Amino acid sequence: MNILAIESSCDETAVAIVRDGREVLCDCIASQVALHREYGGVVPEIASRKHIEAIYGLADEALAQTGLSRSDIDAVAVTYAPGLIGAVLVGVNFAKAAALALGKPLIPVHHIRGHIAANYLAYPELKPPFLCLVVSGGHTMIIEVKDYTEMRILGTTLDDAAGESFDKVGRVLGMPYPGGAALDKMAQQGDDKKYDLPRSRPGANPYDMSFSGLKTAALNLIHHAEQIGEELDIPSLCASFTAAVSDTLVPRVVQALKETGLKKVAVAGGVAANSRIRADILKAAEGLGAEVYMPPLMLCGDNAAMIGAQGYYEFLAGNTADMSLNAYATKSILGESL
Numbered sequence: 001m002n003i004l005a006i007e008s009s010c011d012e013t014a015v016a017i018v019r020d021g022r023e024v025l026c027d028c029i030a031s032q033v034a035l036h037r038e039y040g041g042v043v044p045e046i047a048s049r050k051h052i053e054a055i056y057g058l059a060d061e062a063l064a065q066t067g068l069s070r071s072d073i074d075a076v077a078v079t080y081a082p083g084l085i086g087a088v089l090v091g092v093n094f095a096k097a098a099a100l101a102l103g104k105p106l107i108p109v110h111h112i113r114g115h116i117a118a119n120y121l122a123y124p125e126l127k128p129p130f131l132c133l134v135v136s137g138g139h140t141m142i143i144e145v146k147d148y149t150e151m152r153i154l155g156t157t158l159d160d161a162a163g164e165s166f167d168k169v170g171r172v173l174g175m176p177y178p179g180g181a182a183l184d185k186m187a188q189q190g191d192d193k194k195y196d197l198p199r200s201r202p203g204a205n206p207y208d209m210s211f212s213g214l215k216t217a218a219l220n221l222i223h224h225a226e227q228i229g230e231e232l233d234i235p236s237l238c239a240s241f242t243a244a245v246s247d248t249l250v251p252r253v254v255q256a257l258k259e260t261g262l263k264k265v266a267v268a269g270g271v272a273a274n275s276r277i278r279a280d281i282l283k284a285a286e287g288l289g290a291e292v293y294m295p296p297l298m299l300c301g302d303n304a305a306m307i308g309a310q311g312y313y314e315f316l317a318g319n320t321a322d323m324s325l326n327a328y329a330t331k332s333i334l335g336e337s338l
């Protein structure tokens, strides 16, 4: 089954063709990052306009790259939530038109389910059940993936997402948007114990997380140093900050593995590219005898191949939509309105 997959929830326009949920025939991305960098973050209106400009050409390019014709496409999958509403709408409307014109099923895919499914592309042998740590620019969650379309949320951030806090601290340190990758690189030359930053334990659910206190503590430290003219050791600040993020994530993953008895853990989302978090998860899982699944960096960030992968399993579960499909800025990974 060849699925044409569309992703436009933030600042990447992406079109892929994925066979049977596991094989990427092509994965085309038009990134807008350089455009938004000038503003220090994504400007939603610019994102929507650029998606409109890019999406038709990308779909043609995807077909051309694979040598497939339109009649070889068996279904159209699209990110329908969550994301910047104007941006998601572009993809949803394109996908609706494509499905209607081709006379093929339309499959709505939740963006975060897509991130999880990036692991199916990287690891053909991976099957649920497994535990998944989702760490993206907008989401931070620990999820029990019971089956391809059946999930349980163990915990989530109660305020900022991990990626968001990386980007904010990176921005204040003068790093180009999005700051996560640059901060990661800088941290590799630093001492992670030099600066004392908080690890918070919010609420009653031990799996819930919070990053806003950590982010504020890092920003206060930077501003205070500026005010008193103290020179900061930037690599060590980056290393200390990354250690605090990892210390918030990894022990919860360990506890979840122990409690659920699961022996497989996957990571997903843009922040899953972080070298420290990857190393800490590997170390922790080794201690528990658990198998670790981490997509290559290319599949961690936003892409359409992951939407095609999850789309296949949504289709098998009967989760298709008609032409009344709408886009949503927010929606739970379980499909509930927020």
Ligand code: KG4
Binding pocket: 010, 115, 135, 136, 137, 138, 139, 162, 163, 164, 166, 167, 178, 179, 180, 181, 184, 269, 270, 271, 272, 273, 274, 275, 300, 301, 302
């Ligand atoms: O999943 P993603 O591409 O987009 C969303 O769905 O949000 O994640 C983007 C996030 C950004 O916050 C970016 O700074 C972060 O992933 N990121 C990283 C790294 N690479 C990307 N954060 C920390 N370390 C990295 N190496």
Ligand code: ZN
Binding pocket: 111, 115, 136, 137, 269, 270, 301, 302
């Ligand atoms: Zn994403």
